Amino acid sequence: MKKIINQPSQVVDEMLKGFVYANDERVERVPETSVIVRKDKKKGEVALVSGGGSGHEPAHAGFVGDGMLTAAVSGEVFTSPSPDQVLEGIKAADQGAGVLLIIKNYTGDVMNFEMAKELAEAEGIEVEQLVVDDDIAVEDSTHTAGRRGVAGTVIVHKMLGAAAKRGLSLKEVKELGDKLVPNIKSIGVAMTAATVPEVGKPGFTLEENEMEYGVGIHSEPGYHRTSIKSSSEIATELVGKLKDAFEFGDNEHYGLLVNGLGATPLMEQYIFAHDVEKQLEHEPIKIEFKKVGNLMTSLDMNGVSLTLVKLQDDWADLWYDPVHVTDW
Amino acid sequence: MKKIINQPSQVVDEMLKGFVYANDERVERVPETSVIVRKDKKKGEVALVSGGGSGHEPAHAGFVGDGMLTAAVSGEVFTSPSPDQVLEGIKAADQGAGVLLIIKNYTGDVMNFEMAKELAEAEGIEVEQLVVDDDIAVEDSTHTAGRRGVAGTVIVHKMLGAAAKRGLSLKEVKELGDKLVPNIKSIGVAMTAATVPEVGKPGFTLEENEMEYGVGIHSEPGYHRTSIKSSSEIATELVGKLKDAFEFGDNEHYGLLVNGLGATPLMEQYIFAHDVEKQLEHEPIKIEFKKVGNLMTSLDMNGVSLTLVKLQDDWADLWYDPVHVTDW
Amino acid sequence: MLTVENTKAWLLRFAEKVEANKAHLSDLDSVIGDGDHGNNMARGIKAMQEALESKEASDPADVLKNASMALLSKIGGASGPLYGSAFLDMSKQAKEDASDVSAIFRAGLSGIQKRGKAEPGEKTMVDVWHPVIKALESGELTTDTITDAVEATKPLKATKGRASYLGERSIGELDPGAVSSSYLFEAWLEGED
Amino acid sequence: MLTVENTKAWLLRFAEKVEANKAHLSDLDSVIGDGDHGNNMARGIKAMQEALESKEASDPADVLKNASMALLSKIGGASGPLYGSAFLDMSKQAKEDASDVSAIFRAGLSGIQKRGKAEPGEKTMVDVWHPVIKALESGELTTDTITDAVEATKPLKATKGRASYLGERSIGELDPGAVSSSYLFEAWLEGED
Ligand SMILES: Nc1ncnc2c1ncn2[C@@H]1O[C@H](COP(=O)(O)OP(=O)(O)O)[C@@H](O)[C@H]1O
Ligand SMILES: Nc1ncnc2c1ncn2[C@@H]1O[C@H](COP(=O)(O)OP(=O)(O)O)[C@@H](O)[C@H]1O
Ligand SMILES: [Mg+2]
Ligand SMILES: [Mg+2]
């Protein structure tokens, strides 16, 4: 394990300290917690709180700031934060207009955030929650914990952050989220698994000539292991899955995200984006916006994911609304 | 070699296509060249052109836009672009107020950019050049091609970009650069070497328990190979080198950059930033600004570099001036 | 009958077992989950030990409540809210009646199921809690019951939690949360000797 | 005496040698540079071949100029401007006097040195060009001269170019640019037979 760390058990605390050090003009840490909250809170705006296990940087703290998240709560690596931490996040974020929790669909995250919601409501704070489940690699969602929440969550952060900034009420932001989430779908591929510092070895092993389609952002297994494919072949597979899931129709508008999983250079992400472009040229849909980069990573996993969001109403405008966070 | 690519010989062209696809609201590619230029050119502003071999993404195309570079020229992977490409960059960038070339100090880059300057001058364009040589790992610069240009180059892009936007003349921007460059010093560490796609194997080999101090961004050798150290020990070593090079004095103000070399997760970069903070607490200097992230990478190299810039005049203001580029 | 003393002693034995098997639990979780169950549990029971030592408890319900809060705030992941809910509901039941141990455990199971919505047979910790409590209620609980329950998770296909993403591939492996739950019951039985 | 035909033939032989030794040149560059010299040269000579085939040339100076432009625009890195400058200055000299081959090569060397500022002994391509031209001027050029010059770069310590960062560690290795330059001269000699 080649990592620039100290004690594996201390990585989250030290990372948060480094994050605040680097961004102290914009954010602060709620003392004795793993909550990062923006400094320039806006009274009367709906607050957005997200988070989950650590290891997905820049998600989620890198998206805290004007126009996106109000606070981010970090658990241990790949482990949901506990209800009391999320509660601290809710309390720190509340700007008097209620709090929306944006949760990636994992059993642990859902239960911990839900308990925090109950605790916060008992303290008189209005809280809504939105569970993002964009990973279409999990097909059979009636016999599983359901589709996982992955990179598409970032689109929810961005658009609902813009909506909150525009002054929508908690109810309106939540309704927009309910409409948005089913329109977001993602699918990924991994060349290597992530190594959790406290575990010290990769979550699974891929041979030098192997890769796996559909892997989750905590090294959950995918749907197909195969020999290494070219970027163009990978684009064909991933676009194909998304096309089937959306059933592309004429004149539909989409937004697109190519997400690096941690150890994949930007060069490769752009090459892949180009292959996605070539695949989509044959389709009747129109791509309104695109973003490429490391947004929802999985520690040092080598791989990429592709997300599409089917746009409605003024969603593209929300995407382009200005934002002031560390990693946009 | 686990890379998401197609033909190794096509990586640069395909990457540039993907980059333009993802960022077409901001940049365009000069047809038949490897030049990325901003779309919203500002008549009468000094233009900044930088570039070099590819493989350092987001440098340099990711810094093209308002308040930073006017154009970026990409060579093959780790190979300086040729004079005709740089010439195209100069011509595309010129906004009528002259062009400053920002060059990383490598023999190839210096010669190719210099020839381009001569060609451009022959076509009547006013061109100045600035060679950045911030890598203090190369100590004995009288017996070498001199200190290499590495991550500190990004500070030059940002500050001179702001200066150009403020309306300084070519002469003034160049003078500011001449004053700035000697005040920027960097030093890096690598856990693994980068693998050039066309080569197919790492530039050098480090054992599972080895790392190397002072490695360059093209896998040039460093000054000391050792067993893997903790983040805190690495910070002690790198801060120590910078301290010696600057001879820290009372009341000096600095800016700080922690740069990921490509495959190192943000988590580790922040942990390292925290250790740097702890080291610097003992020093009499004040840190005015900090930035952490992948800025000047080396393909899939696992490692980080640390850059300090000793501030004078209004340099911190230039740093904070607004900027609209893909990767800031 | 739960007392402050025997409850504390029981939970400390549980803590010892988790600590001793931390790596084993994480290894099991690596196979069908994300490899952190041992670390999660170890973090939680360390906080629980500290709470048991530092916090005053006037009755066994208090002990269970302190344990619940520590587990809930330190385990994280899926098992944190589950153990936290189990201990909270056990505490509530113990407040009512500290003498009926089966009823207390039954309340714990119902806390787990309220929170996690798993039925028996979904390859979760429920598959240890459920048969163990049944055996306890009929006065037939032995270490064999516990071991058998754990073993019985092997052939199951996971349909809840992270292991469910494996589908068929989850068959043939032990459920990590079932194993950590078995330590709780083994620790209980050891106090009964 | 350079003619359009023998210049083209010479450069095509050079191209063949580079193509055949592409991997070797990159391997040498991996040891003391960044491993791209073979790829750089191969890209350049491919463009040169195309230029030689497609572009009209009225005299050998034209041939050399076309080659120069192709190499300059396609090699990149350090060797691009160096080969480009060498061929440009050879072309200029050939325009003056196509009969004096030594003078033409001497002009090429001076182009390299103007651009790269390297003196003999700094472990660069200059360490092949310099002794080879001296031998040519005194009518003593053989393949041995060339091989010896290449070999003589081994004990040198690099003080120019990327290899200079290795310091002492550059000693004992061949200079890649010296090796690629040797192909140019070997190709020339083969035409003289
Ligand atoms: N819905 C559920 N109901 C009951 N137990 C569950 C449920 N989901 C998961 N578990 C238990 O949690 C265990 C995993 O816990 P842990 O590894 O700590 O959390 P995570 O899955 O978040 O990493 C599983 O082995 C299983 O016993
Ligand atoms: N200043 C210089 N003068 C002459 N030759 C040089 C100089 N610097 C480098 N070279 C030559 O260039 C060769 C390396 O070329 P190449 O690998 O293509 O470029 P780069 O070093 O940019 O990767 C060296 O082996 C050496 O012969
Ligand atoms: Mg987990
Ligand atoms: Mg090179």
Ligand SMILES: [Mg+2]
């Ligand atoms: Mg787990």
Ligand SMILES: [Mg+2]
């Ligand atoms: Mg080279």
